[in-house]
Amino acid sequence: MGGASGRLTAWPPLAKWPAASPTNCASRSTIERQVAAADRVITALNDFARLPIPQLEPVGVDTCLREVLEINAPPPGVELDLFVNPPDLCVLGDRTQLAIVFANLVRNARDAMPEGGRLRVTAVGEGELVAISFEDSGVGIPPDVLPHILEPLYSTKAKGIGLGLSIAHDIVRRHHGTLTVTSQLGKGSTFTVRLNACDRSS
Ligand SMILES: Nc1ncnc2c1ncn2[C@@H]1O[C@H](COP(=O)(O)OP(=O)(O)O)[C@@H](O)[C@H]1O
Ligand SMILES: [Mg+2]
Known part of the structure; x- marks a missing residue:
């Protein structure tokens, strides 16, 4: 990180101002x-x-989510629920890259609830898959915005970069998983990541 900062801030025309x-x-x-x-x-x-390229290993979902939620803790006005069932749920993934995906979804949920609200993070087994959902009670996504949110550099925020979801989507695809979203304007949004569960027999 930060490789570009030195180059840009030392840009000669700016330095000579x-x-x-x-x-x-x-x-x-x-x-x-x-x-x-x-x-x-x-x-x-x-x-x-x-x-x-993702380095696949068994990743404990509960621990991974807790670490992400600790580092990206929602503000006090946001009530947080975490529900992982069964508690030893495990996916096959790259621990670092999955943390990037989850952190982006948590941060977006936080941004969507400037007045506070509720973030419910749920992970459940679905046969050979694990579904991990981030449900917020925030502003929701207008229908005309929804088709664009995975596009790189698309953002509706004043200081947004618009890369969080495209990076998350790319990582999930490289894990042969899916990222889906449902949203109701004024009520909130749910982003769900589906990943391959660990093969418990191995
Ligand atoms: N939980 C959410 N609630 C409402 N809108 C969202 C949510 N997550 C993403 N978005 C919309 O998707 C856009 C793209 O998100 P993202 O790629 O993370 O970029 P950024 O957060 O920098 O704007 C956001 O600007 C916002 O319009
Ligand atoms: Mg974002």
Whole structure:
């Protein structure tokens, strides 16, 4: 991370900008904000392009979700439920990459509930699959926005980069899984990841 920041902030025209004066300080801070935003996009695209082939191993779903929820804890106004059944549910996946998928879904749910609400994370066995759902009670997704949310660089947020879901979708596809979404405007959204369960006989 951060590989692009040095290059952009040391960009010669910006470094040579004259010392702050009443006339140029507003423009300078605008440029610096734009550079910081471009830097975030470049860094995220770099990370996306370098995603390695998933290293599959048995991943305990409960532990993985708890770790992600601890690092990306929803704010106090968001009530959190975690339900994993059976508790030893296990998927075949790349632990690091699955954590990226879950973290993106948790962060999006958090963003969708600026006034607080409820995030319900559920993992259940479905035969040879495990379904992991993130259900929020947030703003929901308008029908005209829904078809675009998996597209790279598509965001409806003022400071959004629009890569979280496309990265999540790409990782899930590389695991031969699926990512689906249902949403009701003003009521909330549910994102569900389906992955192959571990072969318990092996
Ligand atoms: N849980 C959610 N509730 C409402 N809208 C969502 C949710 N998750 C994703 N979205 C929509 O999908 C868009 C793309 O999400 P994402 O790829 O993570 O990019 P970003 O979070 O940077 O905007 C968001 O800008 C938002 O419009
Ligand atoms: Mg996001």
